[in-house]
Amino acid sequence: MAIDVRARVTLRTMEQFVAVAEELHFHRAAERLNMSQPPLTSAIRKLEEDIDVTLIERGNRVLGLTPAGEKFLEEARETLRQAEQAITGTKDVAAGRTGLVRLGYVGSSLYGRLPDAIRAFRLQYPKVRLELREATTAAQIAAIRAGTMDVGVVIPPLHHAEDVELDRFDSDRLCMALPKDHPLGKQGRVKLSDLSDEPFVLWPMLEGRGFHLQVIRLCANAGFVPRVEQEAYGMHAVLSLVAVGLGVSVVPESMSGFRDDRITYRPINDAGSEFELSFIYRDLSPSAASFVCHASGKEKYKVL
Amino acid sequence: MAIDVRARVTLRTMEQFVAVAEELHFHRAAERLNMSQPPLTSAIRKLEEDIDVTLIERGNRVLGLTPAGEKFLEEARETLRQAEQAITGTKDVAAGRTGLVRLGYVGSSLYGRLPDAIRAFRLQYPKVRLELREATTAAQIAAIRAGTMDVGVVIPPLHHAEDVELDRFDSDRLCMALPKDHPLGKQGRVKLSDLSDEPFVLWPMLEGRGFHLQVIRLCANAGFVPRVEQEAYGMHAVLSLVAVGLGVSVVPESMSGFRDDRITYRPINDAGSEFELSFIYRDLSPSAASFVCHASGKEKYKVL
DNA sequence: CTCAATGATACAAAAAATATATCACGGATC
DNA sequence: GATCCGTGATATATTTTTTGTATCATTGAG
Numbered sequence: 001m002a003i004d005v006r007a008r009v010t011l012r013t014m015e016q017f018v019a020v021a022e023e024l025h026f027h028r029a030a031e032r033l034n035m036s037q038p039p040l041t042s043a044i045r046k047l048e049e050d051i052d053v054t055l056i057e058r059g060n061r062v063l064g065l066t067p068a069g070e071k072f073l074e075e076a077r078e079t080l081r082q083a084e085q086a087i088t089g090t091k092d093v094a095a096g097r098t099g100l101v102r103l104g105y106v107g108s109s110l111y112g113r114l115p116d117a118i119r120a121f122r123l124q125y126p127k128v129r130l131e132l133r134e135a136t137t138a139a140q141i142a143a144i145r146a147g148t149m150d151v152g153v154v155i156p157p158l159h160h161a162e163d164v165e166l167d168r169f170d171s172d173r174l175c176m177a178l179p180k181d182h183p184l185g186k187q188g189r190v191k192l193s194d195l196s197d198e199p200f201v202l203w204p205m206l207e208g209r210g211f212h213l214q215v216i217r218l219c220a221n222a223g224f225v226p227r228v229e230q231e232a233y234g235m236h237a238v239l240s241l242v243a244v245g246l247g248v249s250v251v252p253e254s255m256s257g258f259r260d261d262r263i264t265y266r267p268i269n270d271a272g273s274e275f276e277l278s279f280i281y282r283d284l285s286p287s288a289a290s291f292v293c294h295a296s297g298k299e300k301y302k303v304l
Numbered sequence: 305m306a307i308d309v310r311a312r313v314t315l316r317t318m319e320q321f322v323a324v325a326e327e328l329h330f331h332r333a334a335e336r337l338n339m340s341q342p343p344l345t346s347a348i349r350k351l352e353e354d355i356d357v358t359l360i361e362r363g364n365r366v367l368g369l370t371p372a373g374e375k376f377l378e379e380a381r382e383t384l385r386q387a388e389q390a391i392t393g394t395k396d397v398a399a400g401r402t403g404l405v406r407l408g409y410v411g412s413s414l415y416g417r418l419p420d421a422i423r424a425f426r427l428q429y430p431k432v433r434l435e436l437r438e439a440t441t442a443a444q445i446a447a448i449r450a451g452t453m454d455v456g457v458v459i460p461p462l463h464h465a466e467d468v469e470l471d472r473f474d475s476d477r478l479c480m481a482l483p484k485d486h487p488l489g490k491q492g493r494v495k496l497s498d499l500s501d502e503p504f505v506l507w508p509m510l511e512g513r514g515f516h517l518q519v520i521r522l523c524a525n526a527g528f529v530p531r532v533e534q535e536a537y538g539m540h541a542v543l544s545l546v547a548v549g550l551g552v553s554v555v556p557e558s559m560s561g562f563r564d565d566r567i568t569y570r571p572i573n574d575a576g577s578e579f580e581l582s583f584i585y586r587d588l589s590p591s592a593a594s595f596v597c598h599a600s601g602k603e604k605y606k607v608l
Numbered sequence: 609c610t611c612a613a614t615g616a617t618a619c620a621a622a623a624a625a626t627a628t629a630t631c632a633c634g635g636a637t638c
Numbered sequence: 639g640a641t642c643c644g645t646g647a648t649a650t651a652t653t654t655t656t657t658g659t660a661t662c663a664t665t666g667a668g
Contacts, residue, residue, distance in 0.1 A: 009315070009387065009390075009391060010314050010315055010316070011313070011314055011315055011387075012314070014387075014390070051391050051394060051395060052395075053394055053395055053398040054398070055394070066398070067397050067398075067403060067589045067590055067591075068394050068395075068397040068398035068590065070397075071393055071394050071396075071397040071402075072390060072393075072394040075386070075389060075390030075393050075394060076390055078386055078390070079383065079386045079387045079390050082379070082382055082383045082386045083313065083315075083318075083383045085379060086313075086318070086376060086379030086380055086382070086383050087313060087355050089375055089376075089379050090355060090357055090359070090372050090375050090376040090379060091355060091356070091357055091372075093371050093372045093374075093375040094357040094358070094370070094371075094372035098375075099371060285371045286371055286372065287371075
């Protein structure tokens with residue numbers, strides 16, 4: 001029976017009651033509701049019958065609310081507000097204005113366009129929560145497949161990852177990082193081949209395999225195999241070791257935004273020094289689509 | 305336009321969507337809703353059209369919710385819950401199960417049935433808030449007229465108060481209060497006329513005029529005019545002064561529940577020693593009606 | 609290849625909401 | 639005190655919405 005009652009009392013009924021309760025005048029209320037007075041009168045009466053409670057006191061010519069009417073006015077307002085939120089909230093989600101984006105990124109991307117893209121996105125989509133996690137390209141692919149990450153920022157090429165989509169986001173190139181007191185560091189122009197006999201500091205191959213290979217290949221093209229004397233996890237660690245003179249390294253040019261008095265950066269003009277940063281994803285939630293869309297500047301994405 | 309949309313999305317629609325979202329199966333959902341499948345299908349489609357958001361992913365033979373659908377499921381559930389509360393809450397108010405009762409009472413009523421009545425009422429109507437305020441009969445009448453009090457517990461008769469309704473609640477009688485070391489206090493039987501020459505402690509006439517007059521009249525019938533030597537506000541104060549020997553007094557018998565080693569109570573058998581405690585009220589809110597109804601044991605009251 | 613399951617479509621019937629016209633009542637006005 | 643205006647109630651017709659019945663289209667399993 002309770003279910004039956006709820007079925008009969010509609011949002012429209014509540015809207016009508018609120019209008020009458022606020023105006024305390026059937027004609028004015030009907031006008032506000034863009035309807036005529038008779039159906040309004042009967043609607044209110046049916047409402048009272050349905051819930052079996054007198055809500056409006058019909059004293060001669062003056063209307064008043066019973067205590068129950070006051071209560072229903074309050075509750076009906078809240079119900080209407082909630083109903084409206086149901087719709088606007090849903091539209092927000094659909095439009096990607098609300099939601100959660102779990103964003104992964106490779107460490108080096110923090111020195112490119114990504115931070116600015118994040119800042120701009122947060123301004124335009126304040127209700128989207130962003131969860132950021134640094135991870136290697138391989139780890140991001142795994143997380144996206146596992147559904148624990150929505151979007152990743154990685155360095156292509158990807159291997160065995162035909163199931164994830166890829167969108168170019170930023171480009172960068174490799175450059176040399178030299179200790180400032182190193183002979184080459186004082187020299188104006190340095191060629192990559194000049195490093196053939198120098199000890200290298202590099203990240204382990206497990207951390208960013210594709211990127212690692214690109215460095216090796218680049219050196220190979222310059223005619224040598226880099227002698228890796230020291231490995232370190234993370235670009236910052238690599239650079240710290242370069243700073244104290246443990247060796248030279250090849251890092252993304254955007255890392256030169258990371259300043260250290262003991263390090264000198266030198267460009268590499270060899271072909272193959274360029275690399276890209278791309279978004280990867282599989283099923284884009286609307287909010288994740290908003291992010292990729294906004295950051296990559298492309299127009300539309302099919303959302304899940 | 306937003307208003308238009310809200311007008312089209314009804315509670316029924318939400319109920320239908322919730323059923324489909326929970327079952328992920330149109331036929332089962334329709335069965336649960338006691339309707340057939342085709343109109344359910346079209347209702348959901350119309351809902352999606354109305355808010356212009358895809359809520360249900362119709363993958364071949366398997367249904368799934370889009371992120372927006374998840375959101376709408378959550379919000380629709382909340383809306384339905386709120387709508388149901390609007391009705392049940394209103395019914396609670398109408399039935400007097402919820403609300404506020406501002407109850408006034410004369411001090412002496414605290415030693416009669418009132419405390420028990422309050423306790424029992426609170427057990428049966430836990431959602432009704434009770435505001436208690438001690439006040440004289442006259443003050444209660446004024447407060448009820450002013451609309452700042454719902455129900456009063458007073459000692460009739462009332463004067464110039466034809467506009468308030470009166471309901472007998474409890475009865476009591478007057479008794480003598482004597483200092484224990486007073487000669488009369490040691491005597492087994494005491495007649496009221498024995499007090500004719502004793503100094504009296506009484507409350508001022510302003511505080512409980514009708515009650516005061518009853519004492520005077522009672523003494524007059526016993527053949528004397530009480531010599532009031534000391535006035536004190538409140539029964540407790542009166543009794544305290546009796547306890548220290550400042551005089552004798554006549555107080556409600558129920559006050560003998562207030563024990564003091566220095567006071568002896570003696571019954572008054574004279575006609576006219578009885579008095580009543582009554583509820584007074586004007587417009588009973590449902591919760592106030594519940595209270596009066598419950599306390600006085602009567603069945604039904606017309607509620608405002 | 610057929611069958612069962614499932615959602616979509618078309619059309620008809622039922623129910624509900626709303627509009628129009630009118631009445632009934634009460635207080636204000638002259 | 640008769641009349642009129644403002645207000646809510648009633649009766650009935652019309653439109654809109656919702657629901658039901660019958661049927662089809664697609665898909666995956668045996």
